[in-house]
Amino acid sequence: MSDPTEPTDSKPKAPDAAPAYYDVPQPDGLNTAQERAYFPAIFKGIGVASKHFFRNFFLGRDPNVEVLDRKGGNRITTVQYPEEKPIYPPGYRGMHRLVPREDGKPRCVACYMCATICPAQCIYIEAGEYPDDPIEKYPIRFEIDELRCVVCGLCVEACPKDAIRMDTGTHCKPVYDRKDIVYGIDRLLTGTAVSHESDVWFKRDTSDPPPDEGAHPTPPLPIAK
Amino acid sequence: MILATLLTLAERKWSAAIQNRMGPNRAQIFGQTFGGVFHVVADALKMLTKEDVVPADASWLLFSLAPAFNFAPIFCLFAIVPMGPAVVMGHGFAVTPQIANPDVGLLYVFGIASLAVYGVSLAGWASGNKLALLGGVRAAAQMISYEVALGLGLVGMMMAAGTLRLDQMVDMQTKHLFGIGALPAWGIFLQPVGFVLFFAAAFAETKRAPFDLPEGESEIIGYFLEYSGMKFGTFMIAEFVEVVTLAGILTAIFFGGYHLGFFGLDEHLHDAVASVVQSRFASNPAVIEPSIALTMAIFGATIFALKIILLCWLQLVIRWTFPRFRYDQIQWLGWRILLPIGLVNVFVTGLCLLLDASLDLLAGVGMVEIAVCVGLALWQKAPGPARAKPAAAH
Numbered sequence: 001m002s003d004p005t006e007p008t009d010s011k012p013k014a015p016d017a018a019p020a021y022y023d024v025p026q027p028d029g030l031n032t033a034q035e036r037a038y039f040p041a042i043f044k045g046i047g048v049a050s051k052h053f054f055r056n057f058f059l060g061r062d063p064n065v066e067v068l069d070r071k072g073g074n075r076i077t078t079v080q081y082p083e084e085k086p087i088y089p090p091g092y093r094g095m096h097r098l099v100p101r102e103d104g105k106p107r108c109v110a111c112y113m114c115a116t117i118c119p120a121q122c123i124y125i126e127a128g129e130y131p132d133d134p135i136e137k138y139p140i141r142f143e144i145d146e147l148r149c150v151v152c153g154l155c156v157e158a159c160p161k162d163a164i165r166m167d168t169g170t171h172c173k174p175v176y177d178r179k180d181i182v183y184g185i186d187r188l189l190t191g192t193a194v195s196h197e198s199d200v201w202f203k204r205d206t207s208d209p210p211p212d213e214g215a216h217p218t219p220p221l222p223i224a225k
Numbered sequence: 226m227i228l229a230t231l232l233t234l235a236e237r238k239w240s241a242a243i244q245n246r247m248g249p250n251r252a253q254i255f256g257q258t259f260g261g262v263f264h265v266v267a268d269a270l271k272m273l274t275k276e277d278v279v280p281a282d283a284s285w286l287l288f289s290l291a292p293a294f295n296f297a298p299i300f301c302l303f304a305i306v307p308m309g310p311a312v313v314m315g316h317g318f319a320v321t322p323q324i325a326n327p328d329v330g331l332l333y334v335f336g337i338a339s340l341a342v343y344g345v346s347l348a349g350w351a352s353g354n355k356l357a358l359l360g361g362v363r364a365a366a367q368m369i370s371y372e373v374a375l376g377l378g379l380v381g382m383m384m385a386a387g388t389l390r391l392d393q394m395v396d397m398q399t400k401h402l403f404g405i406g407a408l409p410a411w412g413i414f415l416q417p418v419g420f421v422l423f424f425a426a427a428f429a430e431t432k433r434a435p436f437d438l439p440e441g442e443s444e445i446i447g448y449f450l451e452y453s454g455m456k457f458g459t460f461m462i463a464e465f466v467e468v469v470t471l472a473g474i475l476t477a478i479f480f481g482g483y484h485l486g487f488f489g490l491d492e493h494l495h496d497a498v499a500s501v502v503q504s505r506f507a508s509n510p511a512v513i514e515p516s517i518a519l520t521m522a523i524f525g526a527t528i529f530a531l532k533i534i535l536l537c538w539l540q541l542v543i544r545w546t547f548p549r550f551r552y553d554q555i556q557w558l559g560w561r562i563l564l565p566i567g568l569v570n571v572f573v574t575g576l577c578l579l580l581d582a583s584l585d586l587l588a589g590v591g592m593v594e595i596a597v598c599v600g601l602a603l604w605q606k607a608p609g610p611a612r613a614k615p616a617a618a619h
Contacts (some may be wrong), residue, residue, distance in 0.1 A: 076245050
């Protein structure tokens, strides 16, 4: 979009009056002769190509998957994926898992925090209630659509119970059917069990309300003036 | 033909090596890939089983004939390539590993090579597709333009050899230059300019990169746009056969054919073979001479095959080194650069032959030409005063 009020040159500029920023260094006489003769450059090009050829065709390839650490003259950087798998970097977290308790049930209390914060809305939870347990709720269904998941890790941060973690170090496996990539509890509930001192089942063993709850009624909310 | 088939694989594997890739390596039988050889089979199977689509607007007969028109001349060309020395069997019956040996020799090459234009332009025209027609016209214009340089590149060599027959040209190159045994009178030493001209022009005739404008598979659509299945495969194979044929002709004309040449190696080889054969067949002197000839023919054919493979490799490297020319650059190169150089080369060659019929002067001039080229390539100017650095931005 040119400004119509801007004064424009009526005469086209002479080609030799190039602006200063076009004043790149030009090759001097010999370079020009070399370039005009074409063949030096052609030979150099063939030399470069054949250097690569001989190096890659006759020198053995180091199967080390760490491309930068490969030894030898062979410069092929391909990693033959199904046979050779690249090593994940140390910071890699990987797919989710539902953390189990010591008794094998999920730590999850079906609070919907993860499903709420999930920007991709890939978590589906159906809550159920234990009839007689210090933890009242548990997920009947806990499904993550791994195709939708953007692996942002917000669910892990949102979880108040340390019930969902991204520490498996694996990635999502390819499937042939979309249904197969919706992971349920059966596939998500893996890995080592985790328990914390603060876990509620260490504090009390029934689902009765704490005995002193009535002695300390909730203080009234301060009223804004 | 087998070499051309293998070249389809070699093109993929070698280009992969040039570009730091792996190349095709998945086709396997019983878990063995053998360097990807089975991809040739897989390619052929794929081509043969694909649907053969003929466009509704196409002229069916010409559309089907065009691949053959493209294919046949190139195969005919290989007929006159001498692949080994003649073997005289008993009763004066000579077997030459050369299918046809017409006296017109190289003229046959030019004549048949220009026939390939018909296949290309027919393919473009019969497809009933405007883009294919444009591609065909482009290809025809390019091929016809480079016929001139193709011919002129070889004129010097014809003058030096004094013959058009390829087998005589090969034998001519067993002469030694400068009266010493080190250097054979190979065409590349006599006619380096002619070699470059012919090589460039023939490259344009093969329609391979950097002259692959007629095809330009992905960007500017070429003449075989409408072809599918094995008809397309025929075009592709023809291209590779062209590479092999070009390598064969180059070997015969510029690289001493089936002779080793350097340092009298041919004579040493002949003596070694003769002594071995004579010691083995001492009881039957009648078979000694044919046996020597046969062994030498086998060696000669091997040498020839090795040279051909080397030249095919060179062509593939060039194909994977250079970007495609623009179309006006192609015509510029053909008419404004190759043609004048070719004419000058013919005159210089004639002058040299007039002054010194023993080829030594011609070879000397050729050496100077090679030296100038190598010198230009290697000469780095001493670094001059460093240019003033641009002022640092504030």
